[in-house]
Amino acid sequence: MADETNQLRVRLVTPERTLFEADATAVELPSTTGDLEVLYGHAPLMAELGAGDVRIHTGAGIESTSPETARYNVSWGFVEVLPARVTILANDALKPEEIDVPRAQQQLDRGQKMWNEAGDSEDAYTDALRVISEAEAKITSAAEATQTH
Amino acid sequence: MANVLDLRRRIRSVKNTRQITKAMKMVSAAKLRRAQERALAARPYARMIVSVLESLRRRVDLFDEKSGNICNPLFITRPEKRVLLIVISGDKGFAGAFNANILKTAYQFIAGNPDKEIDIEAVGRKGRDQLRRRYPTAVYTDQTDEHGVTHKIRGPRKGPVEVTGDHPGLLIKLETSRVFDLAHNIISRYTHEGIDAAYLVYNEFKSVIAQRLVVERLLPLIDFTGPQITGAVEPSAEQKERAAEAALSAGIDIEPADTAEADEEAKKFGTTNVDYIYEQPAEQLFAGLLPQYIFSVLFHAMTESVAAEHAARMTAMDSATNNASDMIDALTLHMNRVRQAAITKEIIEIVSGAAAL
Numbered sequence: 001m002a003d004e005t006n007q008l009r010v011r012l013v014t015p016e017r018t019l020f021e022a023d024a025t026a027v028e029l030p031s032t033t034g035d036l037e038v039l040y041g042h043a044p045l046m047a048e049l050g051a052g053d054v055r056i057h058t059g060a061g062i063e064s065t066s067p068e069t070a071r072y073n074v075s076w077g078f079v080e081v082l083p084a085r086v087t088i089l090a091n092d093a094l095k096p097e098e099i100d101v102p103r104a105q106q107q108l109d110r111g112q113k114m115w116n117e118a119g120d121s122e123d124a125y126t127d128a129l130r131v132i133s134e135a136e137a138k139i140t141s142a143a144e145a146t147q148t149h
Numbered sequence: 150m151a152n153v154l155d156l157r158r159r160i161r162s163v164k165n166t167r168q169i170t171k172a173m174k175m176v177s178a179a180k181l182r183r184a185q186e187r188a189l190a191a192r193p194y195a196r197m198i199v200s201v202l203e204s205l206r207r208r209v210d211l212f213d214e215k216s217g218n219i220c221n222p223l224f225i226t227r228p229e230k231r232v233l234l235i236v237i238s239g240d241k242g243f244a245g246a247f248n249a250n251i252l253k254t255a256y257q258f259i260a261g262n263p264d265k266e267i268d269i270e271a272v273g274r275k276g277r278d279q280l281r282r283r284y285p286t287a288v289y290t291d292q293t294d295e296h297g298v299t300h301k302i303r304g305p306r307k308g309p310v311e312v313t314g315d316h317p318g319l320l321i322k323l324e325t326s327r328v329f330d331l332a333h334n335i336i337s338r339y340t341h342e343g344i345d346a347a348y349l350v351y352n353e354f355k356s357v358i359a360q361r362l363v364v365e366r367l368l369p370l371i372d373f374t375g376p377q378i379t380g381a382v383e384p385s386a387e388q389k390e391r392a393a394e395a396a397l398s399a400g401i402d403i404e405p406a407d408t409a410e411a412d413e414e415a416k417k418f419g420t421t422n423v424d425y426i427y428e429q430p431a432e433q434l435f436a437g438l439l440p441q442y443i444f445s446v447l448f449h450a451m452t453e454s455v456a457a458e459h460a461a462r463m464t465a466m467d468s469a470t471n472n473a474s475d476m477i478d479a480l481t482l483h484m485n486r487v488r489q490a491a492i493t494k495e496i497i498e499i500v501s502g503a504a505a506l
Contacts, residue, residue, distance in 0.1 A: 013197060015325050015448055017190035031428055046201075047428030048437045078201065078438065080425075089197055091441070092325065 006040045009085045010056050012072060014093050020056065020070065027086050028055040029079055030137070038081050045081040049074060051130075051137035053096075053144075054088060071096055073141040075134045096145030099138050108135035153491065156484035160477055167473035173243065174466035178399035181357075181459035187323070188354070188452040195445040202438055205431065221435045222340040223443075226369045231266045233313075233335065233344040234258060235367070237351035237450055238276025239458040240320050245465035247352065247458055248275040254362050254382060255280070255350045259310055266306065268313040268344060270331075272451065277315040287311040320455055325444075328451065332444040339368050351450045352457035357396040358389045360457050367446055370439065392460065395467035 010027055012020035029036045030052025038045075056070040077090035111131030118124035151159075238251045255276075259267055269284065271277035288304035314334075319327055338344050347368040354360045362382040384392075427434060 013194050015191060015194045015445065016187070018193055033428060036428075044425045045428060046205075046425045046434065048434060076437075078434075078441075080201065087197065089194060089201075089441075091329065 007084075008038065008040050010088070011086070012054065012056075012074075012088045012090060012093055014090050019090075019093050020072065022056075022058060022070075024056045024058045024070075024086075026057040027088075028053070028057075029088070030054065030074070031079070036079075038086055041083050042081050044083070045079075047079050047081075049077040049079055049088070049090065051075040051134040053137070053141050054090075054093070071141070071145075073099060073138055075137065076130075094138075096141045099142040099145075101139060101142050104135045104138040104142070107131060108139065111135055151487065153484060153488050156480055156487060160480045160484065163473050163476050163480065167470055167477070170466045170469040170473060174395070174399060174463055174470060177459045177463040177466060178396075181456060181463055184452065184456035184459055188449075188456050191448060191452055195449050198438065198442050198445045202442055205434060205438065208425075208431075221432070221439055223336065223368060223370050223439050226371070227342070227345045229265060229346045231268065231344050232262065233268045233270060233338065233347040233368075235270045235272065235335075235347065235349045235447075236276045236280065237320075237349065237454045238271070238273035239454075239461075240274045240318070241458075241462075242275060243465065244458055244462040245468075247461035247465075248273075248279075250362055250382070251350060251352060252276060252279050254364065258348065258350065258364055263309075265309070267310045269310065270313055270335075271315045272331075273320055273454070274317055277312075277317065280312050281315075284308065284310045284312050287313045320451060320458075323448070323451055323455065325448065328448050329440075329444055332440055332447055335368070336440055336443060344368075349446070349450050351454045352461075353450075354453040354457040354460065357460050358393050360384065360392075360460065365446075365450070367443060370442070391468065392464045395464040396460075398467060399463060 007023040007025065008027060010020065010022060010024045011018060025040070027038045029038065029047070030050050031047045032050040033047075035052070036045075036047065052074065054072045054074050056072075058068045058070060072090075072093045073096055074088070074090040074093045076092070077088060079089070080087045108131075111128050111134075114124065114128035114131060118128055234255060236251065236255045238248045242248065255269075268287070269280055271280050285307035287306075290302050290304060316327070316331065319331075335344075335347055339347065346366065349363075349365045349367050351363065351365070352360060353363045361384065429437075
């Protein structure tokens with residue numbers, strides 16, 4: 001089913017606006033049950049996203065020596081994968097450079113406090129876990145950005 | 150009778166007022182344009198959430214086959230005894246009858262449900278101030294249980310209608326995280342049976358001439374295909390005409406922007422007729438999607454309300470500017486008459502003085 005292009009149409013949509021729309025060769029997604037990588041011709045899939053980085057590989061192709069990658073830190077959302085189209089619905093998406101690290105650190109502290117105070121309420125643990133994972137994902141993402149630049 | 154000097158002073162003062170109202174009108178027009186853009190940019194997300202929910206609902210049973218339980222608490226309908234009313238008003242005045250109309254609709258809703266306990270969640274400063282004056286505020290006390298966890302326990306009701314919360318400044322800079330918090334708060338109250346239904350009162354805004362006040366049901370979820378509107382007030386033809394005039398003079402398009410293509414595109418999200426692989430079980434997907442849906446309804450209502458507020462202010466200020474111009478014309482005419490009368494009087498005095506010589 002390959003044609004000349006083998007390109008995926010990728011869209012990243014947040015509640016505020018459509019953040020990204022372009023063709024790509026591959027997309028990496030942080031699903032709640034583990035990371036996914038989607039290439040052209042993937043079977044239709046619907047998944048919930050956790051906190052982490054979405055990597056969109058654009059550029060000439062996988063064989064290309066310098067594939068360009070757009071990286072966004074997303075927290076929670078959904079993704080629909082069709083053979084030639086990927087649509088990501090994210091609650092919040094940031095470029096790694098835009099992440100406010102001190103604020104993420106505060107969030108992490110808050111999450112850990114929530115965790116300690118959760119008692120035996122299952123909901124409270126889930127909430128705390130959400131806050132912690134979101135903050136951790138942001139910090140890692142920001143750290144990677146400073147390394148590469 | 151006022152003399153020429155007094156009239157001249159008054160004209161000057163009205164001119165100053167006109168300057169101010171004109172400036173306010175232009176500022177509102179600029180803000181309206183921005184609000185419209187934001188509302189438009191938020192559309193794809195809302196559309197996609199709706200279409201993915203629709204498709205999921207078509208494919209997945211709401212009831213668990215084995216246990217017969219409904220797969221998400223937000224689908225459960227209970228007899229409406231306690232109702233949450235979310236009133237979205239403006240943050241500032243000078244917007245004509247905008248805030249008054251919203252409050253009127255809210256009061257009508259309350260009057261129409263006399264046998265229910267109503268909790269009010271006020272968004273927007275103007276509405277909050279009014280509602281607080283009219284209804285008692287709910288009392289919460291902190292209680293610590295045996296695990297050292299503090300819970301907020303609600304005190305006894307002071308009346309059938311209580312204000313449970315307000316969100317000052319939420320509309321000034323619409324932040325998604327704060328709207329999410331509100332959505333989660335509403336959902337948790339619904340699932341813990343603190344409320345049996347939730348309604349939204351806000352001003353819908355499609356374009357400058359197509360807006361109306363609506364009461365929309367937020368919970369329980371019965372149908373996603375469209376907004377669950379339970380009551381609406383359309384503006385009169387005269388009001389629409391005024392709004393269109395104001396928009397025209399401020400250079401705002403009165404027709405809603407054409408988004409048919411984008412909407413079509415968004416509708417396709419998750420609805421393609423293929424068998425999806427669901428990464429997570431359907432229940433989990435529902436549990437993740439429904440809060441998003443509630444959020445998107447709330448966010449949509451707020452963006453629309455902000456745009457409507459600016460449009461109302463623009464129209465009101467345009468009217469004020471026109472009124473000021475009319476007043477200046479009338480005063481100038483009057484002043485000239487007075488001036489002429491004074492001159493005539495002086496001439497008569499001179500002539501009759503000369504005749505007496």
